[in-house]
Amino acid sequence: MKKAIYPGSFDPLTFGHLDIIERSSKIVDELVIGVLNNSAKNSLFSLDERVSMIKEMTKDLPNVTVGSFDGLLVDYMREIGATIIIRGLRAVTDFEYELQIAQSNHVQDPSIETIFLTTNLQYSYLSSTIVKEFASYKGDISKFVPAQFIDRIYEKYEKR
Ligand code: PNS
Numbered sequence: 001m002k003k004a005i006y007p008g009s010f011d012p013l014t015f016g017h018l019d020i021i022e023r024s025s026k027i028v029d030e031l032v033i034g035v036l037n038n039s040a041k042n043s044l045f046s047l048d049e050r051v052s053m054i055k056e057m058t059k060d061l062p063n064v065t066v067g068s069f070d071g072l073l074v075d076y077m078r079e080i081g082a083t084i085i086i087r088g089l090r091a092v093t094d095f096e097y098e099l100q101i102a103q104s105n106h107v108q109d110p111s112i113e114t115i116f117l118t119t120n121l122q123y124s125y126l127s128s129t130i131v132k133e134f135a136s137y138k139g140d141i142s143k144f145v146p147a148q149f150i151d152r153i154y155e156k157y158e159k160r
Contacts, residue, residue, distance in 0.1 A: 004084035004115070007034040007073050010050050011043045012153060014131055014145055016123035018057060020088040023117055025064050032080060033058065037070040044132060044156050057146055074108045085114040090124050 006021060010033070025031045033054050037047045045053070051066050058064045069076035077083070085105060087098055102114035119126075131144045135153045142150060 001030070002028045002084060003030040003032070003080070003082040004028040004086050005032045005034045005073070005077055005080070005082045006086040007036060007069075009036050009038065009041065009043065009128065010054060011041075011045055011128050012050065012131060012145060012149055013054050013057060014123070014126050014128060015143075016088065016090070016119055016126040018146070019120045019123055020086065020117055021058060021064060022061065024086040024115070025061050027115075028084060028086075029063060030082075031061075031064045031086070032082060033064065033066045034073070034076060035066065035068040037068050039070070044153070049152075053149060053152075056148070072108075074105055074112060077112060078109070083111050083113065085112060087114060087116055088119045089116045090119045090127075 004024065006024060008017065010017060021031070021033060035047060035050050035054065043050070047068055051068055054066045058066065067080065073085070085102070087102070089095060089098060098116065105112050105114065126144055131141055131153065134141050134144070136157050138154065141153065145153065
């Protein structure tokens, strides 16, 4: 039984994340999307909002669940019994940082392996930061995030 985690901030979830979730859910038995509760980070959406947005978009994927964690990823993985980390690689620029995290997590717990999926070319430029930058100027984000998120994202900037 291969249980994997796809960890991240998901602030907000993008089409790029969804692509990685759909593809990785086909290669592992169970996939947990682990939403980081990073209180130091000034996130646009609260932890509960991020978790429920991801649940909404993954409800039809039978082997996918959504959880949240703070502290170390390796500790959360032990708690839920996951041994595989899924991360998406968009470009070479992601690689150095991702390699460092993968290797340090493996040193912390040698039973943990990281699997990298190369991002679909269609989304290779996309990040939550890009979504927020365009949304903050009321730009078009319809190619970046699911349609039902668009107004929720704009509303966050109207309230600021
Ligand atoms: O969406 P992000 O911000 O690229 O995700 C980064 C994440 C959540 C994978 C990483 O920051 C993480 O695992 N944080 C938890 C703390 C931890 O385990 N740190 C050691 C490895 S960096």
